[in-house]
Amino acid sequence: MRKGHALTDLPTVPRSLIDAGDFDLSGNIAYLLVRAKNTLSQYVEQGASHMGLTHAQACCLMMLANGHSTTPTELSRRLDIDAGAVTRLVDRMERRGLITRSRGEADRRMVHLTLTDEGHAIVQRLPSVFIDVTHRGFAGFSPEEIAMFRQMLIRVVANGGVAD
Template sequence: MTSHSPADLFDPTDYQIGKSVGYLLARAKNMLSLGVEQEVSGLDMTHAQAICLMMLAEGEATTVTDLARALNTDAGSVTRLLSRMEKRGLIARTRRDDDRRVVDLSITPEGDALVEKLPVALCNVMRRGFDGFSQQEIDVLCGMLQRIITNTCPAGEAGCPQDRNSE
């Protein structure tokens, strides 16, 4: 298998937006997100709320800063999202005694009840989106996406994989 440099693989003279891997990744992400939005609307929540709850439940995030970084958005947007979730009784926010600037997040029993339903909703979307794919194809795609994340993650940024091009 011949390895090419990115300069060889991405020639601006041949660029077509509709065939661009970046465009196709974004379009696929948007279609899956729309599917999640529709699926979780029956639980009276949004895609962003569902992702926040899942990340909190799995320990992937514990603070506003963690969520903002993971969702690739600003802390203000996350704070507004969390305010709506807190009003609904899904999460609780607690300021740390040792550093009042840090707000720790936890899931309430009401939030836990929704977390139990989310994997079914999210898997329903994945089943539709990946209809006709083999497990091997999904594993290869996940590996490639992880490599893109690793390659584009700023060195030393929290939440970024440490070993470039591993897997």
Template sequence: MSEQTRSATEVGTSGALFRVEDYRMCESVGYLVGRTKTALSMAIEQEVAQMDVTHSQASCLVLLANGRCQTATDLGRELNTDIGSLTRMLSRMEKRGLIERVRSESDRRVVHLELTEAGRDLAGRMPAIYTRVLNRFFAGFSQDEVQTLRGLLRRVLDNSCAAEGQRLRPAEH
């Protein structure tokens, strides 16, 4: 038995929440979270397509608008996107007049991303789309259930960051 398999088996018998012998992919929390994320993304993609943007572009606009991100590096980290494809997407957004690249005066190596008036307008329309999709997906849920889910997901993210010595940034409203 390999060290990785032995380690997984030992964890499975030590009272861990998840056990190898009980694992069923389609019932796995990771699988269900991934499927949910994909379904949400596809629904948002359909909604924002009417405005001639992609879900990824809409996410960039919102992250820039609320100050969560200021550079391509920030966006890449937040969206878990490789910098090459992100740079190409940002170039398309710049050509459309949604963003501008502005070199930092204090450090010429740093390029900040700023929304244009058209970009701010589009970013301002995203919360209505996002809430419409979320309301469809969470039909029948109570506020308490949504708050519980949000808290649980934050704990999972905090656990994932703990191994790397990072903390999840506070939520932006």
């Protein structure tokens, strides 16, 4: 449970939408979201594979490029992976010459991540991968449906206490 968000503090879903007597995992919203996330992640893997990147590496590079995350701790939070996994991810990307690590001047415990020139060059090619994934994953959706779905997902994330 996230700090400051007790389950009792969250708005509830009407019981009629989640009746245990009619429960079917294959139609459960949480299950479908996980399946959709996995499908979209696979699409990113396929699209970024020619650059030798995984989904996590592609997201990491984009977050660094956009200034959304500049430390391993921020990446861990944003990618929703543990610190050990972030360390391994950063190690691989640093060995490839895509990012560099540096210690903070004011606080040597703080690690800052920066894209290298090669990292910047790859970042220039990544938006097309994510755009293709959106087109593939949301084929048949109207722009209005996609915008509404995005807003709903933002609310789901906010209900979990995760700020973006």
